[in-house]
Amino acid sequence: MNVKKKSILDAATALFSRNGYHAVGVDSIVAKSNVAKMTFYKHYPSKEFLIESVLFQRDQDLRDSICAAIDKRRTPKTKVKAIFDWYEEWFAAPDFHGCMFIKATEEFPDIGVKIREISQNHKIWMEGMISDLLKEGDIKSHTEMAIHILIVLDGLTVRSNMFKSEAKNAVRIAWRYVNNMIDADH
Amino acid sequence: MNVKKKSILDAATALFSRNGYHAVGVDSIVAKSNVAKMTFYKHYPSKEFLIESVLFQRDQDLRDSICAAIDKRRTPKTKVKAIFDWYEEWFAAPDFHGCMFIKATEEFPDIGVKIREISQNHKIWMEGMISDLLKEGDIKSHTEMAIHILIVLDGLTVRSNMFKSEAKNAVRIAWRYVNNMIDADH
DNA sequence: ATAAAAACATACAGATCAGTCTGTATGCCA
DNA sequence: TGGCATACAGACTGATCTGTATGTTTTTAT
Numbered sequence: 001m002n003v004k005k006k007s008i009l010d011a012a013t014a015l016f017s018r019n020g021y022h023a024v025g026v027d028s029i030v031a032k033s034n035v036a037k038m039t040f041y042k043h044y045p046s047k048e049f050l051i052e053s054v055l056f057q058r059d060q061d062l063r064d065s066i067c068a069a070i071d072k073r074r075t076p077k078t079k080v081k082a083i084f085d086w087y088e089e090w091f092a093a094p095d096f097h098g099c100m101f102i103k104a105t106e107e108f109p110d111i112g113v114k115i116r117e118i119s120q121n122h123k124i125w126m127e128g129m130i131s132d133l134l135k136e137g138d139i140k141s142h143t144e145m146a147i148h149i150l151i152v153l154d155g156l157t158v159r160s161n162m163f164k165s166e167a168k169n170a171v172r173i174a175w176r177y178v179n180n181m182i183d184a185d186h
Numbered sequence: 187m188n189v190k191k192k193s194i195l196d197a198a199t200a201l202f203s204r205n206g207y208h209a210v211g212v213d214s215i216v217a218k219s220n221v222a223k224m225t226f227y228k229h230y231p232s233k234e235f236l237i238e239s240v241l242f243q244r245d246q247d248l249r250d251s252i253c254a255a256i257d258k259r260r261t262p263k264t265k266v267k268a269i270f271d272w273y274e275e276w277f278a279a280p281d282f283h284g285c286m287f288i289k290a291t292e293e294f295p296d297i298g299v300k301i302r303e304i305s306q307n308h309k310i311w312m313e314g315m316i317s318d319l320l321k322e323g324d325i326k327s328h329t330e331m332a333i334h335i336l337i338v339l340d341g342l343t344v345r346s347n348m349f350k351s352e353a354k355n356a357v358r359i360a361w362r363y364v365n366n367m368i369d370a371d372h
Numbered sequence: 373a374t375a376a377a378a379a380c381a382t383a384c385a386g387a388t389c390a391g392t393c394t395g396t397a398t399g400c401c402a
Numbered sequence: 403t404g405g406c407a408t409a410c411a412g413a414c415t416g417a418t419c420t421g422t423a424t425g426t427t428t429t430t431a432t
């Protein structure tokens with residue numbers, strides 16, 4: 001990708017992630033990315049298109065990062081545990097301000113909007129990926145359990161954004177119950 | 187409360203709940219509540235103060251509503267189940283667009299802001315209320331389990347906002363696992 | 373009935389919003 | 403060296419933002 005275009009995308013990702021989508025103006029993105037305004041509008045014809053691009057890229061990055069974390073473990077259950085570890089590390093990052101897809105869904109209520117669709121697709125991918133892991137671990141109701149685990153992960157994300165200092169403890173508690181749940185299904 | 191003031195509060199609650207806080211302007215609140223702009227600023231000296239008032243009132247209303255639902259049941263576990271039922275009914279409402287406190291936390295990242303504080307207090311109350319119910323039901327680790335249940339409830343809320351048509355199914359799945367978790371602790 | 377209080381409509385200030393336009397400078401390639 | 407694409411800075415448009423000012427009408431209480 002063009003170096004200027006990438007610079008805009010990175011600046012927008014950081015600003016949107018922290019402040020939300022409506023609260024961030026194009027001018028501040030232009031300023032942060034050290035780019036002329038016309039250059040911005042050449043690469044991204046509208047703010048909405050930029051938001052879609054940011055979410056699309058974020059989805060790609062998260063898939064890569066989570067898959068890399070999973071691939072380091074061998075058994076299905078330790079792979080699921082790796083996801084919780086990944087989230088714990090994410091929560092501890094200084095630039096953590098919640099999930100960009102949840103934020104997008106909260107800020108754009110109109111159904112059928114592409115911004116929501118991209119967000120939904122990310123969650124659907126997460127759900128399928130977890131379901132596959134559970135299936136590999138011989139969990140009978142892997143589909144439903146994957147839904148529940150994703151609910152727990154999103155609940156953890158919201159809570160860690162609200163009570164940042166307690167994120168580590170919350171992940172520990174949640175994983176203990178999820179671990180018991182997995183064991184009880186065998 | 188003054189009838190005009192209440193009208194403003196109700197209109198603001200509906201608009202903020204659906205569209206978020208930054209996306210809603212004072213003019214649209216004034217229009218929806220059929221009030222003059224000066225009347226608005228007499229009762230609420232700033233938009234930020236209005237948001238705080240909306241969240242404070244919402245907290246009060248939710249506590250009353252959830253407590254009323256709990257009081258209809260007798261045993262501790264059916265009381266916890268009543269909370270899940272309450273959420274399921276909430277998700278099915280046509281004006282459901284997610285949790286106003288989660289939305290506020292996503293849109294106002296600066297720590298120490300009163301808007302965040304009110305949101306945190308609501309979640310702390312929920313946690314304590316659930317913990318008390320579990321303690322009454324002789325759950326040993328009632329404090330930690332309450333945290334986990336609140337995580338599940340917030341995860342359900344986020345998911346139901348994203349996939350509205352699947353809310354009922356998600357609540358059913360989540361309650362089944364929570365029910366097992368409670369039984370396993372005895 | 374009359375005076376005080378509240379709410380009215382509307383215009384305005386100053387800032388910021390998304391997006392456009394102009395004209396200039398820089399780098400690359402032939 | 404000449405031609406061209408890209409990016410530059412910054413002014414500008416029209417709309418919208420929060421909040422204020424002004425003068426009139428309606429409600430309320432004595």
